[in-house]
Amino acid sequence: MIKAYNHITNIIGDIAELDAQGVAFGELAQITNTNGETSLAQVIKIDRERVSLQVFAGAKGLSNGAKVRFLGHPMQVPFTADLLGRVFNGSGKPLDGKPALFDAPVIEIAGPSVNPVRRIVPRNFIETRIPMIDVFNPLVESQKLPIFSQAGEPYNELLARVGLQAKADIIILGGIGLKFDEYVFFKHAFERGGVMDRTIMFVHTAADPVVERLLVPDLALAVAEQFGIEGKRVLVLLTDLTAFADALKEISVAMEQVPSNLGYPGSLYSDLASRYEKAVDFEGAGSITILAVTTMPGGDVTHPVPDNTGYITEGQYYLAGGVINPFGSLSRLKQLVVGKVTRSDHGSVMNSMIRLYAKALETKKKIAMGFEKTADDERYLKYADLFMQRFMDLRVDIPLEQALDLGWKTMAECFSPEEVGIKKADLDKHWPKKD
Amino acid sequence: MTTPSQKIRAKVIGVSGNMVSIEVPEGALVQNEVAYVHCGDEHLKSEVIKIRGNTANLQVFEDTRGIAPGQDVELTGELLSCELGPGLLGMIYDGLQNPLRLLDNRQGFFLKRGQYLPAIDQAKKWKFTPTAKPGDIVRAGSFLGSVQERHFPHQIMTPLGLIGTATVELVRPEGEYSVRDEIAVLKDEAGKKTTVTMSQPWPVKKAMKAYAERLYPEEMMVSGVRIIDTFFPVGRGGVACVPGPFGAGKTVLQHILSKYAQVDIVIVVACGERAGEVVELIDEFPHLTDPKTGGSLMDRTIIICNTSSMPVAARDASVYTGVTLAEYYRQMGRDVLLLADSTSRWAQAMREMSGRLEEIPGEEAFPAYLESRVANFYERAGFVQLHSGDKGAVTIVGAVSPAGGNFEEPVTQATLKVVSAFHGLSRKRSDERRFPAIDPLDSWSLYLKQLEASLNSRLDPKWVEMVTFCTSTLRKSAEIGRMMTVVGEEGVSLDDLVVYLKGEMLDAVYLQQNAFDDVDQATPIDRQVKDFKLVYRALFAPFSFKIKSDARRFFARLQDAFYQKNYTREGSAEHKGYLETIEKLLVEGSAA
Ligand SMILES: Nc1ncnc2c1ncn2[C@@H]1O[C@H](COP(=O)(O)OP(=O)(O)OP(=O)(O)O)[C@@H](O)[C@H]1O
Numbered sequence A: 001m002i003k004a005y006n007h008i009t010n011i012i013g014d015i016a017e018l019d020a021q022g023v024a025f026g027e028l029a030q031i032t033n034t035n036g037e038t039s040l041a042q043v044i045k046i047d048r049e050r051v052s053l054q055v056f057a058g059a060k061g062l063s064n065g066a067k068v069r070f071l072g073h074p075m076q077v078p079f080t081a082d083l084l085g086r087v088f089n090g091s092g093k094p095l096d097g098k099p100a101l102f103d104a105p106v107i108e109i110a111g112p113s114v115n116p117v118r119r120i121v122p123r124n125f126i127e128t129r130i131p132m133i134d135v136f137n138p139l140v141e142s143q144k145l146p147i148f149s150q151a152g153e154p155y156n157e158l159l160a161r162v163g164l165q166a167k168a169d170i171i172i173l174g175g176i177g178l179k180f181d182e183y184v185f186f187k188h189a190f191e192r193g194g195v196m197d198r199t200i201m202f203v204h205t206a207a208d209p210v211v212e213r214l215l216v217p218d219l220a221l222a223v224a225e226q227f228g229i230e231g232k233r234v235l236v237l238l239t240d241l242t243a244f245a246d247a248l249k250e251i252s253v254a255m256e257q258v259p260s261n262l263g264y265p266g267s268l269y270s271d272l273a274s275r276y277e278k279a280v281d282f283e284g285a286g287s288i289t290i291l292a293v294t295t296m297p298g299g300d301v302t303h304p305v306p307d308n309t310g311y312i313t314e315g316q317y318y319l320a321g322g323v324i325n326p327f328g329s330l331s332r333l334k335q336l337v338v339g340k341v342t343r344s345d346h347g348s349v350m351n352s353m354i355r356l357y358a359k360a361l362e363t364k365k366k367i368a369m370g371f372e373k374t375a376d377d378e379r380y381l382k383y384a385d386l387f388m389q390r391f392m393d394l395r396v397d398i399p400l401e402q403a404l405d406l407g408w409k410t411m412a413e414c415f416s417p418e419e420v421g422i423k424k425a426d427l428d429k430h431w432p433k434k435d
Numbered sequence B: 001m002t003t004p005s006q007k008i009r010a011k012v013i014g015v016s017g018n019m020v021s022i023e024v025p026e027g028a029l030v031q032n033e034v035a036y037v038h039c040g041d042e043h044l045k046s047e048v049i050k051i052r053g054n055t056a057n058l059q060v061f062e063d064t065r066g067i068a069p070g071q072d073v074e075l076t077g078e079l080l081s082c083e084l085g086p087g088l089l090g091m092i093y094d095g096l097q098n099p100l101r102l103l104d105n106r107q108g109f110f111l112k113r114g115q116y117l118p119a120i121d122q123a124k125k126w127k128f129t130p131t132a133k134p135g136d137i138v139r140a141g142s143f144l145g146s147v148q149e150r151h152f153p154h155q156i157m158t159p160l161g162l163i164g165t166a167t168v169e170l171v172r173p174e175g176e177y178s179v180r181d182e183i184a185v186l187k188d189e190a191g192k193k194t195t196v197t198m199s200q201p202w203p204v205k206k207a208m209k210a211y212a213e214r215l216y217p218e219e220m221m222v223s224g225v226r227i228i229d230t231f232f233p234v235g236r237g238g239v240a241c242v243p244g245p246f247g248a249g250k251t252v253l254q255h256i257l258s259k260y261a262q263v264d265i266v267i268v269v270a271c272g273e274r275a276g277e278v279v280e281l282i283d284e285f286p287h288l289t290d291p292k293t294g295g296s297l298m299d300r301t302i303i304i305c306n307t308s309s310m311p312v313a314a315r316d317a318s319v320y321t322g323v324t325l326a327e328y329y330r331q332m333g334r335d336v337l338l339l340a341d342s343t344s345r346w347a348q349a350m351r352e353m354s355g356r357l358e359e360i361p362g363e364e365a366f367p368a369y370l371e372s373r374v375a376n377f378y379e380r381a382g383f384v385q386l387h388s389g390d391k392g393a394v395t396i397v398g399a400v401s402p403a404g405g406n407f408e409e410p411v412t413q414a415t416l417k418v419v420s421a422f423h424g425l426s427r428k429r430s431d432e433r434r435f436p437a438i439d440p441l442d443s444w445s446l447y448l449k450q451l452e453a454s455l456n457s458r459l460d461p462k463w464v465e466m467v468t469f470c471t472s473t474l475r476k477s478a479e480i481g482r483m484m485t486v487v488g489e490e491g492v493s494l495d496d497l498v499v500y501l502k503g504e505m506l507d508a509v510y511l512q513q514n515a516f517d518d519v520d521q522a523t524p525i526d527r528q529v530k531d532f533k534l535v536y537r538a539l540f541a542p543f544s545f546k547i548k549s550d551a552r553r554f555f556a557r558l559q560d561a562f563y564q565k566n567y568t569r570e571g572s573a574e575h576k577g578y579l580e581t582i583e584k585l586l587v588e589g590s591a592a
């Protein structure tokens, strides 16, 4: 059954091509180089006899005399409770010095979609104690949400902080192109947070082969899915998916595919979506929540990676200048919890405070251009400052209801009730009474 | 039916993504015929999309893992088709018209590939009441009788592809029949007899034209969204597009339309978007009331859902499946709304396939035929008169997701060429939470002019004139607003400031609408007329103020009263209260 070959015909980028028979699309092969090094590879194209293999460890140093052995099955990952507390690399090999899980049952990665009718509408609010998230763009269990950011911003800190706050049953970290320091940061953060024993890490560092980057999300999500079916509430943290997209780009260029936009393949949307859509609330079982990092090259949201991501995910947190920007950020599931699971005035506070802040920024701009300050302007400026201090500052760490109360207080300190555009019922109930 | 083995004539010779190449030693190949790749026990549905000599390319509607050279391929000779008949309403299908709820019973959480079920219940008995009788001369789409499907009589029609006329030989008497039972026998012009059942197939990529003539839209389709109905209306049987960057509100808008549009039937095509959004509809619809029949909203709805992680090729099919079902109900004289979210994902599916076929790419790697495919799709909308004299409509509202939010990209441009209403969502408005984020200065609708007479007679004799006045106020207001950012409030006159404030107010209290408030989310047309005339009076009123801060204060109060009114139910005491406040303020402002 197992077929072996001793000759590779072409090597282009990280793709090896050879003539082989009886090989199936998506099948895995083991390549043993002439120097004895081995790597897995996957069939990504078949044209009659000609089979193209994507070499996970990369083709650098690969000899055309290498041995290729087809394994008869697609990529798999072991699945067992023993995964908890462990660290693996991008092709599933242990990185923590402990033994590999050879005898564990295996599951296929990148499996089929969940039948939409077996999903349920998510309704569980996840409190992060970060007002810019809880008040303005609350996170909901089973949501898929990226942090849009740039190099130098504390996105991994934010990811870890939310990860620890979320109180998930299981945390799975998928590191893609991580710096070694970042990997250590996460490890320490999880240890300090006391969650390491329910954490699994799949880590691909920047020094590892490019192709392995592609596998990390699939490995992490396949494992997450299995735990989810078993009833666990799983949180998957992926950082950085831009590195993942760049790997897709490299491969597609090597495959001579016509690029659609800045060299990225036309399938970028589908490639990202098939990963993000693994986020799910299973009917009668667990859930998968995905929080990811997408760095924006040049800080440009319209760059194909953040752009396609935005079209896929259920909102995004826009982290710039060390704060979560309320305008670029969005939680699309917020309407499922705001005022329904959370306090009834949540919606009014959320909408009005943002509208007022938008106006306050306009005022700031105006003043910066040297215009005279009116009495109205003064109030908006004051509001802008309070908003920065009490809400946007990432050091603020308070529960939602306290933040809502602070919202009413802040509005009342700056405006009269007619100015805030809030429906009367809420005003009557929450507008701080003057004494 | 022939046994599959007779149809196995081809072998797999290559695989690249969702494209499979096959070779046929002998016999004909048909462009767009359905094929099944036999991958072990799984028979994977595919479509022939390119023929070259004795080889062909298939797009496979499933995951292609495990497909290998040498595997058998069954060629059916039949085009990709829908099954049409009673029992479609309330169903949730994938792009290939697989009933997802029924698959669910068999497969658990995941969609296993290669499993196909009949689209409509084959066993269910329907009470058929004949209307045709032997000797009647019929043509394609003639009514033979009807069954009651939910709240509608579902017409049982002659084959929609019937050429010329035929004579009714036999019609079954009133009674209970399944969709497979013979219901009538026809004899065509050549004397050939055909049996008619209550269900019939239709090739999805072919427009259904069994009607007398296509007419010009006569009236607007009421959506319940103020900015659309009042400023950028969509004709019944018309076409509109909603392009916008991610998160600008396309889906929320489509969902509002799916709930509140004043039509008989709504077909929602979730094409390459999030599964969660469909789940929300499935969860909500059974509990919502159809504004027209009073029944459950699900009774008038068909959901076709090929979400972003489902196989890409089936996305292409989903759009066609949707429009085919819409056309089918139009043939019964129904008024159908087709919502497609998002047509860009369908275009991307075309692009992926075109790339695999190594066709010469056009702009942004989209194929050269993108425009004609988009045009063909939207052209299937229309207001038509049937041979029976009844009228039916298919209205299409398609969401477009332009890369980078830039409307210059190929899909938006191809779409703009064929639609008659453009509801462009702007990033700026959505960032400012001015929802729906339809840009009132960029958007347009040809229907406002085209339906002028109908709008004026139905809504108000001066309707279009009032709308035009408000639009021009908005423009002026925006201009003054821009000026103020440069020269400051001091730099504009008091009169200009008032115009600016009027525009802002119109925006805040009429154009904006909160999709998540029970009252504000949809405004029935009668209320729109009243609300609009009231705000029009405020815009038209020659308010005068002594100083600018008076004007600002006045408009803050007036705007708040209008705003509060939007959230109250007509006829309630609060609503009356706000109307009174508004009247008082209108007098006060003019006297000041
Ligand atoms: N009419 C509205 N009223 C209130 N909020 C709205 C309205 N429309 C949109 N929103 C807000 O904007 C968010 C995004 O809207 P929506 O999901 O419709 O965007 P979209 O244009 O479909 O994005 P994508 O292209 O990524 O699918 C919603 O989750 C909601 O918070």
Ligand SMILES: [Mg+2]
Binding pocket: B250, B251, B252, B273, B341
């Ligand atoms: Mg959408």
